[in-house]
Amino acid sequence: MSKILMKGNEAVAKAAINAGCRLYFAYPITPQSELIEYMAKMMPTVNGVFLQAESEVSAINMVYGAAGCGKRVMTSSSSPGVSLKMEGISYLAGAQLPCVIINVQRGGPGLGDIQPAQGDYFQATKGGGHGDYRLIVLAPASVQEFADMASDAFDLADKYRNPVMILADGMLGQMMEPVEFKTPKTDEEIEELGRQHEDWCICPNQDGDLKHHHEINSLEIDPLVLEQHVIKLYKKYDQIEANEIRYETHNINDDNEIVVASFGTASRVVRSAVDELNAEGHSIGMVRPITVWPFPYEEIAKSIGPKVKKVYVFELNTGQMLEDVKLAVSGKVPVEFWGKVGGIVFTPAEIKEKLQACF
Amino acid sequence: MEVIAKRPQSLTAVPFTYCPGCMHGVAHRLIAEAIDEQGLINKMTGVAPVGCAVFAYKFFNFDMAQAAHGRAPAVATGMKRARPDMHVFTYQGDGDLAAIGTAEIVHAANRGEHISVFFVNNAIYGMTGGQMAPTTLPDMKTTTSPYGRKVDDIGYPIRICELLDTLVAPYYIERVSLLSPADIVKAKRAVQKAIQYNKEERGFTFVEFVSTCPTNWGLDPAKAQVWAKENMLPFFKPGLFRDKGAEVKS
Numbered sequence: 008m009s010k011i012l013m014k015g016n017e018a019v020a021k022a023a024i025n026a027g028c029r030l031y032f033a034y035p036i037t038p039q040s041e042l043i044e045y046m047a048k049m050m051p052t053v054n055g056v057f058l059q060a061e062s063e064v065s066a067i068n069m070v071y072g073a074a075g076c077g078k079r080v081m082t083s084s085s086s087p088g089v090s091l092k093m094e095g096i097s098y099l100a101g102a103q104l105p106c107v108i109i110n111v112q113r114g115g116p117g118l119g120d121i122q123p124a125q126g127d128y129f130q131a132t133k134g135g136g137h138g139d140y141r142l143i144v145l146a147p148a149s150v151q152e153f154a155d156m157a158s159d160a161f162d163l164a165d166k167y168r169n170p171v172m173i174l175a176d177g178m179l180g181q182m183m184e185p186v187e188f189k190t191p192k193t194d195e196e197i198e199e200l201g202r203q204h205e206d207w208c209i210c211p212n213q214d215g216d217l218k219h220h221h222e223i224n225s226l227e228i229d230p231l232v233l234e235q236h237v238i239k240l241y242k243k244y245d246q247i248e249a250n251e252i253r254y255e256t257h258n259i260n261d262d263n264e265i266v267v268a269s270f271g272t273a274s275r276v277v278r279s280a281v282d283e284l285n286a287e288g289h290s291i292g293m294v295r296p297i298t299v300w301p302f303p304y305e306e307i308a309k310s311i312g313p314k315v316k317k318v319y320v321f322e323l324n325t326g327q328m329l330e331d332v333k334l335a336v337s338g339k340v341p342v343e344f345w346g347k348v349g350g351i352v353f354t355p356a357e358i359k360e361k362l363q364a365c366f
Numbered sequence: 367m368e369v370i371a372k373r374p375q376s377l378t379a380v381p382f383t384y385c386p387g388c389m390h391g392v393a394h395r396l397i398a399e400a401i402d403e404q405g406l407i408n409k410m411t412g413v414a415p416v417g418c419a420v421f422a423y424k425f426f427n428f429d430m431a432q433a434a435h436g437r438a439p440a441v442a443t444g445m446k447r448a449r450p451d452m453h454v455f456t457y458q459g460d461g462d463l464a465a466i467g468t469a470e471i472v473h474a475a476n477r478g479e480h481i482s483v484f485f486v487n488n489a490i491y492g493m494t495g496g497q498m499a500p501t502t503l504p505d506m507k508t509t510t511s512p513y514g515r516k517v518d519d520i521g522y523p524i525r526i527c528e529l530l531d532t533l534v535a536p537y538y539i540e541r542v543s544l545l546s547p548a549d550i551v552k553a554k555r556a557v558q559k560a561i562q563y564n565k566e567e568r569g570f571t572f573v574e575f576v577s578t579c580p581t582n583w584g585l586d587p588a589k590a591q592v593w594a595k596e597n598m599l600p601f602f603k604p605g606l607f608r609d610k611g612a613e614v615k616s
């Protein structure tokens with residue numbers, strides 16, 4: 008298939024439809040509005056459901072209802088709107104409902120601004136909503152990856168009956184890049200995807216006899232029963248940690264003097280700086296977590312070669328993934344951090360300068 | 367032996383968790399009977415609220431969802447849009463529907479979602495132990511209005527049927543009372559109509575039940591009925607607000 012030049016927001020929307028998403032509920036917010044607008048335009052052409060909800064709270068609860076019916080369903084928003092979805096995300100996790108949530112992050116806290124930022128890392132990976140649960144969180148670094156993650160996210164959601172978040176940012180949402188799309192799923196394939204859930208989801212009885220009573224529910228009033236439920240969730244999360252960690256390494260070898268870690272949009276800027284310095288004769292390795300939960304702790308630890316003096320973390324926040332990298336490095340070498348906030352993206356020159364100061 | 371009364375097929379055998387004399391059980395039964403009568407049990411689904419009826423997902427004998435506090439109309443919207451071949455209702459209390467879930471109910475009604483909403487107004491937060499509700503009457507004492515609801519401070523009770531009746535889309539809106547056997551017979555007719563319209567995909571249908579909470583009102587069930595008749599019915603007047611089906615016929 009040939010490549011199409013598209014904005015990240017539109018590319019991920021198109022890819023979601025290709026992946027069989029036929030229900031989408033959301034509320035407008037910059038910088039993700041192209042996503043909701045694309046869905047408004049395209050969902051009717053595939054007999055899908057597009058509904059502009061009265062709030063992000065309602066949108067995520069519509070997702071809960073549709074996911075409870077076993078259908079591929081998605082919502083998207085940007086930081087302040089994602090905060091409003093957190094109640095619903097906790098319920099989705101508790102009731103084990105598969106769905107996809109996209110956060111096109113902007114600057115915060117509060118209303119912040121509408122420029123790219125990575126300040127929602129904690130919210131996405133460490134809870135955000137109440138209770139003991141985990142979200143699978145994918146962090147794309149290019150428009151192509153953003154689009155590819157749509158189908159990955161739905162597959163992971165279905166496989167584990169768990170909500171999945173794609174943690175993007177305003178830069179990726181707005182940026183245009185050439186994208187190659189996967190073959191769209193046929194109506195029959197989408198039907199089949201829905202049928203895999205019919206042993207637990209809300210669905211009609213096929214014939215006249217009453218057969219099932221499925222409950223979409225996160226309430227277990229008996230502590231001993233809730234304990235078992237949460238333990239079951241934790242076993243699932245263990246499985247996800249064992250099977251689904253995704254990351255990318257670049258120029259990791261035994262000569263590395265520095266290893267850098269960065270995710271999403273930030274990692275692209277960092278990578279150009281790293282490449283320039285390596286061309287000048289340095290040896291810098293790079294790790295980019297693609298799943299930020301589950302987090303590649305061991306993989307980062309393994310990337311630290313014998314000559315590494317320092318691990319450097321760069322983010323568009325005040326140091327959030329930094330905490331996970333520190334856990335991974337676990338005191339082996341010093342971990343340094345530099346970031347930019349306010350919706351300002353650092354330049355390769357700035358990163359270069361920070362790294363040069365280490366030699 | 368001839369069976370003259372039995373549990374509707376649309377209710378499970380799970381015993382109700384309601385206090386003696388509580389009307390939630392009566393409301394459940396009316397809904398279940400209407401679903402049985404319309405032969406909808408295999409295509410029916412519903413949403414339980416947060417409130418004393420939180421376990422409604424166990425009581426109705428078909429697939430059910432339990433929603434976050436106030437969000438049932440949004441959840442039901444997602445369900446109906448995902449499974450247009452099924453019929454969806456929500457069951458909600460006054461705190462759930464008229465306080466925390468005000469946006470969800472107004473907008474589901476305004477979209478004319480093809481769902482039925484059953485709203486149990488007992489003028490109090492039953493489940494959490496008797497706090498003030500948006501429907502608590504002026505000067506009525508609750509645990510969070512220990513000196514009585516002061517309308518200058520906290521406003522008047524909200525009349526939801528009247529509020530929804532300002533919207534264009536709703537198909538059917540009626541307020542009924544559960545305060546006497548005769549009223550319950552009338553309430554049954556309203557529930558039947560809502561479920562029938564739901565089956566026929568006519569649009570958004572809404573039935574409010576004026577009910578009681580003997581436990582948190584601190585009254586025995588019989589006195590609670592009398593108190594509600596004297597105090598609630600003058601403010602929450604039963605009546606048919608909207609029936610687009612009847613308009614069509616006449």
Ligand SMILES: Cc1ncc(C[n+]2csc(CCOP(=O)(O)OP(=O)(O)O)c2C)c(N)n1
Nearest residue numbers: 416417418435459460461462490491492493
């Ligand atoms: C987000 C949230 N806030 C508060 C509560 C606590 N809570 C549980 S039930 C309830 C009130 C229910 O009252 P109502 O809807 O009138 O139902 P009733 O019990 O009277 O039938 C409240 C405030 C909750 N569960 N979730």
Ligand code: SF4
Nearest residue numbers: 384385388418492579
């Ligand atoms: S607390 Fe009130 S509303 Fe709740 S079950 Fe008891 S009587 Fe019914």
Ligand SMILES: [Mg+2]
Nearest residue numbers: 459460490492
């Ligand atoms: Mg109440």
